[in-house]
Amino acid sequence: MFELLGISPQALFGQLLIGLINGSFYAMLSLGLAVIFGMLNIINFTHGAQYMIGAFVAWYALQYFGLNYWWSLLIAPIVVGAFGIVLERTMLQRLYKLDHLYGLLLTFGIALILQGFFLNEFGSSGLPYPIPPSLQGGQNLGFMFLPNYRAWVIVFSLVVCLVTWYLIERTKLGSYLRAATENPTLVQAFGINVPRMITLTYGFGVGLAALAGVLAAPIYRVNPLMGADLIIVVFAVVVIGGMGSILGSVVTGFALGIIEGLTKVFYPEASNTVIFVIMAIVLLLKPAGLFGRTA
Amino acid sequence: MRETAVGQPLLSVKNLHAWYGESHILHGAEFEIYPGEVVTLLGRNGAGKTTTLKSIMGIVPKRTGSIIFEGTELIDLPSNRIARLGIAFCPEERGIFASLDVEENLLLPPQVKNGGLTVDQIFELFPNLKERLRSQGTKLSGGEQQMLAIARILRTGAQLLLLDEPTEGLAPVIIQQIGATIRRLKERGFTILLVEQNFRFASTLADRHYVMEHGRIIDMIPNAHLAANMDKLHDYLGV
Ligand SMILES: Nc1ncnc2c1ncn2[C@@H]1O[C@H](COP(=O)(O)OP(=O)(O)OP(=O)(O)O)[C@@H](O)[C@H]1O
Ligand SMILES: [Mg+2]
Numbered sequence: 002m003f004e005l006l007g008i009s010p011q012a013l014f015g016q017l018l019i020g021l022i023n024g025s026f027y028a029m030l031s032l033g034l035a036v037i038f039g040m041l042n043i044i045n046f047t048h049g050a051q052y053m054i055g056a057f058v059a060w061y062a063l064q065y066f067g068l069n070y071w072w073s074l075l076i077a078p079i080v081v082g083a084f085g086i087v088l089e090r091t092m093l094q095r096l097y098k099l100d101h102l103y104g105l106l107l108t109f110g111i112a113l114i115l116q117g118f119f120l121n122e123f124g125s126s127g128l129p130y131p132i133p134p135s136l137q138g139g140q141n142l143g144f145m146f147l148p149n150y151r152a153w154v155i156v157f158s159l160v161v162c163l164v165t166w167y168l169i170e171r172t173k174l175g176s177y178l179r180a181a182t183e184n185p186t187l188v189q190a191f192g193i194n195v196p197r198m199i200t201l202t203y204g205f206g207v208g209l210a211a212l213a214g215v216l217a218a219p220i221y222r223v224n225p226l227m228g229a230d231l232i233i234v235v236f237a238v239v240v241i242g243g244m245g246s247i248l249g250s251v252v253t254g255f256a257l258g259i260i261e262g263l264t265k266v267f268y269p270e271a272s273n274t275v276i277f278v279i280m281a282i283v284l285l286l287k288p289a290g291l292f293g294r295t296a
Numbered sequence: 297m298r299e300t301a302v303g304q305p306l307l308s309v310k311n312l313h314a315w316y317g318e319s320h321i322l323h324g325a326e327f328e329i330y331p332g333e334v335v336t337l338l339g340r341n342g343a344g345k346t347t348t349l350k351s352i353m354g355i356v357p358k359r360t361g362s363i364i365f366e367g368t369e370l371i372d373l374p375s376n377r378i379a380r381l382g383i384a385f386c387p388e389e390r391g392i393f394a395s396l397d398v399e400e401n402l403l404l405p406p407q408v409k410n411g412g413l414t415v416d417q418i419f420e421l422f423p424n425l426k427e428r429l430r431s432q433g434t435k436l437s438g439g440e441q442q443m444l445a446i447a448r449i450l451r452t453g454a455q456l457l458l459l460d461e462p463t464e465g466l467a468p469v470i471i472q473q474i475g476a477t478i479r480r481l482k483e484r485g486f487t488i489l490l491v492e493q494n495f496r497f498a499s500t501l502a503d504r505h506y507v508m509e510h511g512r513i514i515d516m517i518p519n520a521h522l523a524a525n526m527d528k529l530h531d532y533l534g535v
Contacts (some may be wrong), residue, residue, distance in 0.1 A: 149374050158430070171401070176396050176400040176403075176404055177404070179393065179395040179396060180393045180395070180396055180404055182332070182395070183393050183394065183395055184391060184393065186355050186375070186386075187355075187387065187391045188355070188404075189355075189374070189375045189376045189379075190353050190355050190375040190376070190378075190379055190385050191376075191379055191404065191405035191406065191449075192379030192380045192405065192406050192408050192452070193376055193406065194376050195376065
């Protein structure tokens with residue numbers, strides 16, 4: 002069958018793998034955006050920069066503190082999440098009563114400032130980050146070679162997405178989050194400190210972005226623009242999945258990564274635009290997104 | 297039923313003003329509720345009854361004056377702190393969460409004091425809810441949603457319940473069931489501020505009735521004097 006299509010199985014599975022890897026990042030990032038949007042009503046344009054800073058924290062921790070990859074998986078989300086909390090307390094908080102547009106402008110501006118700062122400090126060529134020793138090498142699956150690190154990224158991000166989904170959809174804490182997304186005033190009138198919950202939610206969403214940044218560091222170079230390139234696609238993913246839908250953003254993230262990979266095999270010319278074409282079609286047919294609730 | 301209350305009020309509202317943006321809705325409302333009383337707030341549409349409850353709960357944009365609950369001034373507290381003192385609110389629109397199932401809705405409000413009803417006691421009051429625990433909250437009928445909205449604040453241990461038109465739009469049998477529930481709650485010592493349009497229903501439950509007009513309390517009628525004041529009340533309420 003492969004011969005029939007004039008495609009080698011290696012190329013097909015290779016692109017599928019790349020698609021899954023990209024999908025992992027789309028899923029994790031759009032998940033964070035969805036969580037943030039649900040609670041804060043803010044489209045967090047700083048997300049890409051926070052992902053990039055996550056990767057830089059990992060690089061910095063290794064370079065200057067000798068803290069390895071595994072430490073960074075823990076530290077980067079905490080550091081960047083804490084930075085997010087400060088941002089929310091000092092600035093974002095003032096915008097909730099205003100139109101979405103203000104949150105978008107503010108977070109976009111902050112993203113530009115952060116990127117500019119890192120570009121200035123580190124240049125645009127990027128810094129290498131080694132694959133942790135225990136994840137080097139790979140498996141020969143017969144039909145393809147699977148690098149261990151890439152398999153790890155896919156599995157780990159899938160687990161992170163599922164745990165987040167479980168946390169929000171199946172736990173008591175999650176029921177507070179869902180309820181506060183619907184009617185924060187009433188939830189607060191039941192005695193729950195909703196403003197603090199909003200702050201922590203932002204910290205959590207931003208932490209997810211940083212975690213994705215650490216995962217990305219060994220694959221892509223640590224680069225001030227790594228988030229800016231990715232985030233545009235991630236916004237398309239969010240629009241396709243439906244703003245604010247948790248499961249939607251995970252499923253859509255992985256699915257679009259795979260579709261993008263397959264497009265590279267079958268019609269490479271369209272591989273850079275396929276997601277945006279899908280976005281346009283979805284917007285025409287189902288403006289709230291595939292999984293979105295129409296408010 | 298007691299006619300005139302004695303001792304310290306549980307809630308004392310003085311010179312209460314409230315605003316939504318530029319519109320000044322409450323103009324110095326004053327009233328008191330004593331422990332264990334069921335008190336109604338009657339008044340025409342738009343008189344400011346809901347706004348009064350929301351002001352007590354701390355969820356209007358701006359309020360001034362004094363609201364003292366068990367010796368604590370509430371006027372500058374955020375709503376979550378007010379709830380923690382032991383006041384619970386059942387909103388007019390019921391506020392059942394669509395993204396939560398019935399059980400999650402029921403268990404959502406945290407326990408703020410001891411002495412709330414257990415889940416089993418709640419199921420005794422509202423057997424229907426037990427059958428529907430896994431349903432989406434907003435898939436319940438209007439009557440069941442109202443029961444759920446009342447049920448979930450009984451667990452919290454709050455001693456003062458603010459109920460905003462719990463019978464609005466419901467069938468007579470369900471209104472009766474809610475009336476019976478409120479009576480049981482009174483027996484258990486809950487203090488209740490009830491907003492009602494239907495004063496026939498209110499008269500079967502309440503100790504006293506406050507009448508509100510244009511954001512002020514214009515009269516107070518003990519339930520025992522209700523019959524004697526019918527004409528006046530018809531006049532106030534325009535019925
Ligand atoms: N969110 C709001 N913004 C602006 N004005 C409001 C708001 N909510 C209520 N009002 C106005 O405040 C006044 C009092 O409203 P409120 O809901 O307290 O009346 P009510 O006595 O509860 O009436 P009803 O019997 O219809 O429930 C009304 O004129 C209403 O239009
Ligand atoms: Mg009302």
